[in-house]
Amino acid sequence: MPATRQETTKTPSPTKDMAAKAVFSNERTVHAPRLTLPISLRPNTRLKMDGLDFLSKLPESAIPVAFLDPQYRGVLEKLSYGNEGKSRERRRSALEQMPEAMIAEFVQGIDRVLMPSGHLFLWVDKFHLCQGVRPWLEGTNLEIVDLMTWDKGTFGMGYRTRRRAEHCIVLQRRPVRAKGVWKVHNITDVVLEKVSKREHPHAKPIELQGRLISAVSNEGDFVIDPAAGSFSVLDAALQNNRKFLGCDLNG
Numbered sequence: 001m002p003a004t005r006q007e008t009t010k011t012p013s014p015t016k017d018m019a020a021k022a023v024f025s026n027e028r029t030v031h032a033p034r035l036t037l038p039i040s041l042r043p044n045t046r047l048k049m050d051g052l053d054f055l056s057k058l059p060e061s062a063i064p065v066a067f068l069d070p071q072y073r074g075v076l077e078k079l080s081y082g083n084e085g086k087s088r089e090r091r092r093s094a095l096e097q098m099p100e101a102m103i104a105e106f107v108q109g110i111d112r113v114l115m116p117s118g119h120l121f122l123w124v125d126k127f128h129l130c131q132g133v134r135p136w137l138e139g140t141n142l143e144i145v146d147l148m149t150w151d152k153g154t155f156g157m158g159y160r161t162r163r164r165a166e167h168c169i170v171l172q173r174r175p176v177r178a179k180g181v182w183k184v185h186n187i188t189d190v191v192l193e194k195v196s197k198r199e200h201p202h203a204k205p206i207e208l209q210g211r212l213i214s215a216v217s218n219e220g221d222f223v224i225d226p227a228a229g230s231f232s233v234l235d236a237a238l239q240n241n242r243k244f245l246g247c248d249l250n251g
């Protein structure tokens, strides 16, 4: 009967309706622009250079995903065990330290090169997590959109509790949105992954970083890391068919 037919066509499909209203999706509808790079910035290599210099050579508003794992003195200063530069702390304190103002400059440099709705994964220890990273974000277009905890599966130092976790603050350049941008939805906010520290005392988990890269970029996109340490992000990017651009003072 026509009346029934009319009624049927008017009733919205629940799945279609839900998809339209959903605030997240399994697809990316944003696409990074094509990059023209200076010859000095060779993709998929371990560049030896200053990270701020590296960032200044990148075009603005072009990169979908960046990682920053600053070499801060926070832990060394707060947990002064008297063994800095000795025994097991030797490799850690031999690395070039970044003053707070320099970390802010790195964040500002990344803000400049991220495309709209692009992401910065910022590794922090628990001191910076408690004290807050807001001063580093001043004047940028970055907003905190999530937080992840990496359970290293091994424990380190601590006057009270022994450190077993590190944290990754998820920042997004405005406009902030998940739908059409973040496409992987099975990443939990606490992740256990063991990592060998043989190459670098601060090496971060490759698999977790790879999953984050997959969530916020497309195959063939560039992923950057201006203070790459062991270049774990290079491995994570290549394993997920992305291109890597990044450097470390030590190469």
Ligand SMILES: C[S@@+](CC[C@H](N)C(=O)[O-])C[C@H]1O[C@@H](n2cnc3c(N)ncnc32)[C@H](O)[C@@H]1O
Residues within 6 Å of the ligand: 049, 050, 051, 052, 069, 070, 071, 095, 096, 097, 098, 200, 202, 203, 204, 205, 226, 227, 228, 229, 230, 231, 232, 233, 247, 248, 249, 250
């Ligand atoms: C915490 S580590 C990064 C570890 C890295 N995420 C990994 O998975 O191996 C920080 C690195 O920043 C580097 N670094 C310090 N100052 C720098 C600068 N101005 N430019 C580039 N790299 C710098 C240090 O040499 C160190 O390797």
